[in-house]
Amino acid sequence: MIRLSYTDRYQITRLRTLVTNIFSLAAGLVVISIIFLIAGVNPLFAISEIFQGSFGSMYGFKETITKAIPLILIGAGLTLAFRAKFWNIGAEGQMLMGAIFSTWTGLTFGDALPGFAIIPLMFAAGFLGGALWGIIPAILKIRYAINEVISTLMLNYICAHILTMLIVGPWRGATRFGFPGTDNLPDAAILSVIPGSRIHYITLILALACAAILTLAIYKTRFGYEARVVGENPDAGKYAGINFFKTTLILMAVSGGLAGLAGVGEVAGIHHYLGYPASVSSGYGFTAIIVAWLAKLNPLYTVISGIFFAGILVGGDAIQISLGLPAATVEIVNGTLLIFLIMGDYFLHNKITVSFSRT
Amino acid sequence: MWITWKAPSPNNFNPAADPGLMRMPKSRGGCPATLMKKIQRLEMEGISKSFHGIHANKEISLSVGSGEILGLLGENGAGKTTLMNILYGLYQPDAGQIKINGSPVRITNPMESILMGIGMVHQHFMLIQNHSVIENIALGYKDTPFFFPKIKIREKVASFSRQFNFTIDLNQKIWQLSAGEQQRVEIIKALMNGADLLILDEPTSVLTPKEIEELIIILRQMKADGHCVIFISHKLDEIMNICDRVVVLQKGSIVGSADTGKTDKKTLARMMVGRDVVFNISKEKLAKGQEILRADQIHVTGDMGLPAVKGVSFDLHENEIFGIAGVAGNGQRELAEAITGIRRIDSGKVTINGKDITNLSPRHIYDHGVSHVPEERIRFGIAPGLFLYDNAILKQHHLKKFSRRYFLKYNDVKTHTQGIVDDFKVLTHSIDNQIRNLSGGNIQKLILGREISEQPRLLVASHPTYGLDVGATEFLRHHLLKLRKQGSAVLLFSEDLEEIFELCDRIAVIFAGEFMGIFDSDDERLCEIGLMMAGSKRI
Numbered sequence: 001m002i003r004l005s006y007t008d009r010y011q012i013t014r015l016r017t018l019v020t021n022i023f024s025l026a027a028g029l030v031v032i033s034i035i036f037l038i039a040g041v042n043p044l045f046a047i048s049e050i051f052q053g054s055f056g057s058m059y060g061f062k063e064t065i066t067k068a069i070p071l072i073l074i075g076a077g078l079t080l081a082f083r084a085k086f087w088n089i090g091a092e093g094q095m096l097m098g099a100i101f102s103t104w105t106g107l108t109f110g111d112a113l114p115g116f117a118i119i120p121l122m123f124a125a126g127f128l129g130g131a132l133w134g135i136i137p138a139i140l141k142i143r144y145a146i147n148e149v150i151s152t153l154m155l156n157y158i159c160a161h162i163l164t165m166l167i168v169g170p171w172r173g174a175t176r177f178g179f180p181g182t183d184n185l186p187d188a189a190i191l192s193v194i195p196g197s198r199i200h201y202i203t204l205i206l207a208l209a210c211a212a213i214l215t216l217a218i219y220k221t222r223f224g225y226e227a228r229v230v231g232e233n234p235d236a237g238k239y240a241g242i243n244f245f246k247t248t249l250i251l252m253a254v255s256g257g258l259a260g261l262a263g264v265g266e267v268a269g270i271h272h273y274l275g276y277p278a279s280v281s282s283g284y285g286f287t288a289i290i291v292a293w294l295a296k297l298n299p300l301y302t303v304i305s306g307i308f309f310a311g312i313l314v315g316g317d318a319i320q321i322s323l324g325l326p327a328a329t330v331e332i333v334n335g336t337l338l339i340f341l342i343m344g345d346y347f348l349h350n351k352i353t354v355s356f357s358r359t
Numbered sequence: 360m361w362i363t364w365k366a367p368s369p370n371n372f373n374p375a376a377d378p379g380l381m382r383m384p385k386s387r388g389g390c391p392a393t394l395m396k397k398i399q400r401l402e403m404e405g406i407s408k409s410f411h412g413i414h415a416n417k418e419i420s421l422s423v424g425s426g427e428i429l430g431l432l433g434e435n436g437a438g439k440t441t442l443m444n445i446l447y448g449l450y451q452p453d454a455g456q457i458k459i460n461g462s463p464v465r466i467t468n469p470m471e472s473i474l475m476g477i478g479m480v481h482q483h484f485m486l487i488q489n490h491s492v493i494e495n496i497a498l499g500y501k502d503t504p505f506f507f508p509k510i511k512i513r514e515k516v517a518s519f520s521r522q523f524n525f526t527i528d529l530n531q532k533i534w535q536l537s538a539g540e541q542q543r544v545e546i547i548k549a550l551m552n553g554a555d556l557l558i559l560d561e562p563t564s565v566l567t568p569k570e571i572e573e574l575i576i577i578l579r580q581m582k583a584d585g586h587c588v589i590f591i592s593h594k595l596d597e598i599m600n601i602c603d604r605v606v607v608l609q610k611g612s613i614v615g616s617a618d619t620g621k622t623d624k625k626t627l628a629r630m631m632v633g634r635d636v637v638f639n640i641s642k643e644k645l646a647k648g649q650e651i652l653r654a655d656q657i658h659v660t661g662d663m664g665l666p667a668v669k670g671v672s673f674d675l676h677e678n679e680i681f682g683i684a685g686v687a688g689n690g691q692r693e694l695a696e697a698i699t700g701i702r703r704i705d706s707g708k709v710t711i712n713g714k715d716i717t718n719l720s721p722r723h724i725y726d727h728g729v730s731h732v733p734e735e736r737i738r739f740g741i742a743p744g745l746f747l748y749d750n751a752i753l754k755q756h757h758l759k760k761f762s763r764r765y766f767l768k769y770n771d772v773k774t775h776t777q778g779i780v781d782d783f784k785v786l787t788h789s790i791d792n793q794i795r796n797l798s799g800g801n802i803q804k805l806i807l808g809r810e811i812s813e814q815p816r817l818l819v820a821s822h823p824t825y826g827l828d829v830g831a832t833e834f835l836r837h838h839l840l841k842l843r844k845q846g847s848a849v850l851l852f853s854e855d856l857e858e859i860f861e862l863c864d865r866i867a868v869i870f871a872g873e874f875m876g877i878f879d880s881d882d883e884r885l886c887e888i889g890l891m892m893a894g895s896k897r898i
Contacts, residue, residue, distance in 0.1 A: 220766050220769070221765045221766050221767060222766070225767055232742035232744045232745055233743065236740060238721065238739075239701060239739040239740065241700075241722025241724075242722075
């Protein structure tokens, strides 16, 4: 008979975290392999295709970085909210709201202002949009004790429909020949890219800076301290004189605001106009949840995990073309990996002992 | 080959190899209880258990027999609770064995220990607050039928209640009961499951003096009926009063044992802390200084929406300790929370040094020099997942000392934390340790250190020595007197009359949210404090 018993692990080293994560990902890949087998595809070939597609070629790598930009921005913002145990599932909506605000700014002022003025203005507008969409669930939670998971999730749909309403209605562009979507942004309002790629580097720099600043904020500042205390024990926060309302509002404004910035990057850097929600964001707001989790809620690590998951998105596109698998395959890959990462946490926090005994 | 998770599966279960477990699979099927052998003697031999390299129990051997009450005495963190959790199947020992009636048994989970006849009443009750008494009992009862559980067991519960003189309405919800009544529900639960051996973990810490007397009567009756009882405590009086024999633990090892008839409190105290303890702290006479706190006709509402504090007025001066004595639940917690800003004051006025602080935020009140050791320390006092040094500045992180503009000065914070850990003898291997890894007593020491170290003008301390061992209690009381000498004022809430009399200059007795009287500590009328605490006398 095999007996299993577990004890709490006392201290968790970085190395152990790393090793556990690698094992979790490996175990996830095994399950994904089975799914590929069922789909009639050689799993080794499919998995190698995914990584070949994303990291194996210059083109793939550039695409990976492009897609990593929104994931890092949103993921970094989510780490802050998750630290305070505010389960923000609404980054997708916050990102779209950022896209809406910045598109309006770009279309309205883009012709009148030079690039160095309009671009910061659009980012500011995008941040504002995301922040506003982020503080709605915060207020609902604090004032009326409405579960933030439900409210943030539902606000995603509301925002997507507002966007659709705008692009088929009042904002439909004259140059679209009746198809839904706004006119293209004026040239001054478009982010420049690294030549030969779609990497809108201004947003990339912004993302890296945000990740670094947030790391500093969480671990070194009073605000980060208060957010962590509130997340660990709201009653202790109250006792310590921490303003729960203010802290939650600020952190959700930042979390939503960063998602808004990602929305600006997508519109001004990639699409150049506002189209259907599904084309503005390919589920970045949801994928970023996994990114934040894989980064162990450390904003700096979202840079690494963001690039990793961007690679899976790009590689997923690649196998869709080369192996003829459905588009949903990549979502299965993502979901499976998340489940295994969460399960890995159990092994990180508990020591499992196996002992053998004769029956 | 079978793979099991913790509990052995019945399929490969071999009763012959494990005689102590013999009745286990059968009794689930409803076999009569007479098949079970009653626990005549329970022995623990050479039990060792370590957590993260620190010995919680080290080669502990003890035994308890039928009709005996064994006391387990020790300071916080001495390993009492760990040892009992091993017996109850919550932990597995690293070495050693447990024997029932001479034959070794293996207890891998609480269900097994219950079926063997071991019952445990935890320090914090394991009851579901929104369920009724009968529902809670049905939930823990091994032979509860699947359908209509309450009807079937009601008669059985009633007969148990009669036997032990329990008078509890079985339809009341748990939250409506006092701590003493909840404890009796736990005891009934254990007895209904046929417990021959009852473990009580710090059972008196939540009880009023009258409830303690009732508990003692119940325990004596159980003893007469031939039950074994293990009674965990760090209160010497109770151990001497209740137990036949006592085993003293210190730092995980047994340092002595004695028959209570052949020893005295001083000897036991010395065994427990390893040195002599001064039980009477001499307090020097100090003249009252300026007025620090004035409370005027305060009214506060409690959690249930009923008035909890009804028009309380008092003042508090420099060099003074003002004690509020009373049975828990008479408005002490609400009064402390109202003064420190956690709870709203409905009407009335509180001033500190003449400045109105009524209903200011907790931080503003803290900045006026008011520190607070809360009653529910785990709930209010700490953020469990954060490190010791994070918790050591919980209320002070905004002060200039620890923060510069938006940033925290973590180097200074860590130095400060190390100071508290050293001064207050907090047992931890490092300050880079999540506070949840510490024992309750050590968490409390850290909170006390945090609140006292900043030299408050006024310290509001709710039951500061509750759960502390003798050594730490003595240390803390000296600290309170030191604060008093340095010109601070202390507002002390305590149920421990000895503590109140030892420390306080003036004493108020609170009952049902009102003061029954305020006295100087040498006032002769205080001999009737018991009556005042019970609300039957007002002066």
